[in-house]
Amino acid sequence: MSLQVxxxxxxxxxLAVFMTADEGWSTDIRQAICAGDAEQAEALLARANTQKQQITVVGPYLIDVANEDGVLVPIKYREILRTLGPSVRPDLGYQAG
Known part of the structure; x- marks a missing residue:
């Protein structure tokens, strides 16, 4: 199993956000809490699917990430785009600022 957030x-x-260790949410994937096995991943997802969290976010799900030189990066292209913002308007999204 790969690492998951x-x-x-x-x-x-x-905006796309990632769950942090304090059960908050960050737009920076580098601040995400990472699960190393299936049991940890399911526990993280359960923490994200509480009524308390549904006030802040919608549609939590697990994504595969890789640890590249100590930095978490998404593996799938869809998730890479979600971390950067719109690909057709480089003046918008995370890459603009």
Whole structure:
């Protein structure tokens, strides 16, 4: 099994966010809490699917990540795009700022 983190969309602005160790949410995947096995991953997902979390985010799910030189990076292209923002408008999203 690869490493996994929980991602979702923040309700107030729709941005992709990642669950942090304190059960908060960050737009920076480098701050995400990472699961190393299936049991840890399911526990993280359960923590993300509570009623308390549903006030902040929608649609949490697990994604595969790789640890490249100590930095978590998504493996699938879809998730790479979610961490960068819109690909058709480089003046928008995370890459703009």
């Amino acid at each position: 929980v991602t979702a969309n923040r309700l107030d602005d729709g």
